[in-house]
Amino acid sequence: xxxxxxxxxxxxxxxxxxxxxxxxxxxxxxxxxxxxxxxxxxxxxxxxxxxxxxxxxxxxxxxxxxxxxxxxxxxxxxxxxxxxxxxxxxxxxxxxxxxxxxxxxxxxxxxxxxxxxxxxxxxxxxxxxxxxxxxxxxxxxxxxxxxxxxxxxxxxxxxxxxxxxxxxxxxxxxxxxxxxxxxxxxxxxxxxxxxxxxxxxxxx
Numbered sequence: 001x002x003x004x005x006x007x008x009x010x011x012x013x014x015x016x017x018x019x020x021x022x023x024x025x026x027x028x029x030x031x032x033x034x035x036x037x038x039x040x041x042x043x044x045x046x047x048x049x050x051x052x053x054x055x056x057x058x059x060x061x062x063x064x065x066x067x068x069x070x071x072x073x074x075x076x077x078x079x080x081x082x083x084x085x086x087x088x089x090x091x092x093x094x095x096x097x098x099x100x101x102x103x104x105x106x107x108x109x110x111x112x113x114x115x116x117x118x119x120x121x122x123x124x125x126x127x128x129x130x131x132x133x134x135x136x137x138x139x140x141x142x143x144x145x146x147x148x149x150x151x152x153x154x155x156x157x158x159x160x161x162x163x164x165x166x167x168x169x170x171x172x173x174x175x176x177x178x179x180x181x182x183x184x185x186x187x188x189x190x191x192x193x194x195x196x197x198x199x200x201x202x203x204x
Contacts, residue, residue: 013051016041017065020058034058060120067127070096071134078138085147086199088138089190096165097172097183132158139194149195160193 019040023032034055038045052058073095078088115121136158142148164186172182191198 009051013061016048016051016058017062020062032059060117060123064123064127067124067131071127071131074131074134074138078134084199085139085142085194085196086191088142089187090199093183093186093190096169097179097186128162132162135161147196152195157193161190164189164193 016037020032020037023036023040032055034045034048034052037058038048041048048058052061074092076091076095136154139148139154139158143150143152143154148154168182168186171177172179188198
């Protein structure tokens with residue numbers, strides 16, 4: 001088998017992952033197969049095996065990509081608002097609940113897979129830990145500025161908000177609930193966890 005240029009390989013893998021997310025968004029994750037992905041990309045099913053051993057391997061890469069996307073969204077949101085905690089929360093909520101990526105079902109399957117694959121579990125956990133650290137750092141900045149009460153334990157609050165995020169993502173996607181309601185519930189709950197009132201005294 002001829003060797004594939006590493007740069008080309010990375011570009012091709014990203015194209016396949018993007019196509020997988022598009023299919024999941026348009027028709028649901030249960031419609032994602034190597035056959036449907038191959039048709040979307042415009043290649044044969046056999047060509048996909050050059051990049052992914054099977055559909056589980058593809059799903060693993062998609063899950064890792066979504067963790068990276070969440071971390072990047074958090075970094076972007078933080079860069080856009082250096083001051084107000086409410087603006088930061090609003091931007092994070094927008095990134096989580098207004099994107100097209102069907103994160104909930106992918107993560108549900110990824111968690112089951114991770115229990116059996118230590119290497120994959122380590123990759124997911126690293127992304128999870130990196131995201132928690134970024135979120136903790138941003139909240140600590142706001143706490144130092146007096147926007148979050150001193151009695152709030154930031155480490156505990158961050159983990160609670162992360163759990164809240166996964167729970168609401170599961171509800172809105174798996175149970176077919178309105179994303180706008182999930183976003184509103186997330187904002188209200190995150191503000192309560194951080195012991196801050198709604199912006200301008202108004203519930204979103």
